[in-house]
Amino acid sequence: AIKLASTTFQKITASLAYYGYFECKQSMAYDRTWYKDLDGVHFEIWCRVTEKQMSFRDALAEVCKLNRFPLRQRRLEGALKRDYTMERLESEYHTCTAKVPPGTEKDKAKELIAKAVKNRV
Structure with missing residues (x-):
């Protein structure tokens, strides 16, 4: 970097x-942590919405119950409690x-969902 x-x-x-x-390294680590597992969450919801014809809320509730994404768990639970x-x-x-x-x-x-999440970073 110095060179x-x-x-x-x-x-x-x-x-x-x-x-x-x-500072750049810290920013990248923050982004990685913030977006980590986000593709998995959206993929699991997508599977339930498309295959089981569930509503977004019901799919989210089911994914939340799985507790597969500990980094995201509080946000998922918060979404179920607050409309915003x-x-x-x-x-x-x-x-x-x-x-x-x-x-x-x-x-x-x-793959497409992961790419979309990555592009948001």
């Missing part, structure tokens, strides 16, 4: 490049599943 910074930005100090590098959180999660779900055409195989759907 790149010194060749691209001649007036940057080594310590500033060093801090910028670590439910609306945001449902909107996020629709955004992440928008490019999954009806009749898509599960493996392909999981």
Whole structure:
């Protein structure tokens, strides 16, 4: 990072490049943690909505009961209790599943949902 910074930005100090590098790493780690398992949550909901013809709320409740996504559990429970959180999660779900055409195989759907979540980062 220091070498790149010194060749691209001649007036940057080594310590500033060093801090910028670590700030970037922390930001990426935050994003990774924030979006970790999110594709799995949306995929599990998608499976229930498309295969079992469940409503989003019912699918979310079933996924929440599974407790497979501990990092997401509090948010899922919160969505079931508060309409505002439910609306945001449902909107996020629709955004992440928008490019999954009806009749898509599960493996392909999981891949498309993961790609959509990654693009949101």
